[in-house]
């Protein structure tokens with residue numbers, strides 16, 4: 001009952017970001033027969049497709065996504081820790097099609113032709129569009145870390161896209177010796193989910209506490225500070241004692257080379273670490289299709305107009321989610337969802353020849369330290385002087401009761417249920 005109430009509250013909060021678009025955007029004349037193509041059925045893309053159809057039921061919305069089942073990165077760390085099944089991370093597109101009338105095309109976009117306003121799929125089919133929304137997430141930068149390419153990732157998984165990589169990492173963790181070393185290589189900013197590696201460390205430690213009592217977790221980090229650091233360090237210590245060790249950039253945490261066959265990583269100062277399981281999270285960039293469409297710059301990410309997330313480089317193409325440069329918003333599922341609502345409203349306004357509504361975005365990222373212990377960071381964002389600015393926000397208090405941490409863990413579970421429901425429907 002309590003969970004249902006919390007879920008309703010969360011849904012109301014999620015709806016509030018979309019609500020700003022829901023009012024007063026009837027499409028007239030030819031705009032109501034327009035077609036919006038959305039590439040990517042993850043947090044940003046599926047939410048945008050759904051919001052577009054909710055706000056403009058006559059609009060043709062085509063969602064291009066290769067997977068029949070979308071597996072969420074959120075809570076994939078809990079799967080590694082043994083707190084969630086792999087199946088529970090999967091979401092289908094049936095409800096989006098049946099209930100919301102989104103046309104889901106199960107394919108990959110191969111190329112975008114902005115001149116002709118067409119998306120070409122891998123089978124050669126061309127989809128014309130009036131507006132295009134890209135939410136392809138991330139790709140790994142395979143050239144960024146010596147020795148780490150797609151083949152190496154089969155031995156040293158990144159598990160930074162949920163799916164086979166996540167299962168591989170879990171199998172390796174299960175097969176590790178009781179006194180084994182689990183080593184994680186963490187990149188510099190920006191990357192998908194700033195607190196994700198540190199939650200993963202906690203979940204791996206959680207698993208080890210029960211199944212590998214003498215195992216250690218070593219984090220080699222290319223930066224000196226990270227999201228919710230004081231809270232994570234406190235939580236790790238309280239729950240797992242000395243099991244987790246974090247080494248930042250100044251302490252020789254930057255890994256510059258990996259040897260996948262020997263399971264060795266080498267740091268900038270020339271130190272070598274061998275480990276039983278190595279989880280390499282490499283530097284990242286916007287998904288391939290964003291790069292191919294010409295919406296990314298030299299950073300590998302897509303610069304966008306702050307109020308609408310229309311590309312600064314290609315007109316009528318909008319980029320949301322992790323692929324976009326949206327700082328100070330983090331690359332999170334919550335932000336991708338929030339951007340989806342704002343951008344859906346902006347797309348509809350643009351089709352109707354109107355000014356976009358005043359945007360507002362939200363974020364909350366929960367991180368589990370233990371099954372009944374979570375911490376969070378929140379932010380509210382507004383457009384100020386043409387830039388996205390954080391207008392309020394904060395993190396969980398350092399001094400808090402066990403009951404407080406337990407309730408945050410409950411909120412995390414409610415958040416996941418509410419967010420999945422708000423996007424994929426069930």
Ligand SMILES: Cc1cc2nc3c(=O)[nH]c(=O)nc-3n(C[C@H](O)[C@H](O)[C@H](O)COP(=O)(O)OP(=O)(O)OC[C@H]3O[C@@H](n4cnc5c(N)ncnc54)[C@H](O)[C@@H]3O)c2cc1C
Nearest residue numbers: 040042043044073074108109137193321322331332333334
């Ligand atoms: C371990 C981990 C834990 C996380 N935990 C949280 C959390 O607790 N809370 C939170 O808010 N965020 C969390 N995140 C971050 C979150 O996963 C991302 O920010 C979010 O998924 C971004 O949404 P997106 O739409 O940009 O990309 P995605 O959700 O990855 O969706 C991209 C989709 O695009 C599709 N695609 C890509 N290329 C093409 C193409 N050419 N044609 C068609 N489709 C294509 C892909 O198949 C995919 O389905 C976590 C991330 C990780 C790695």
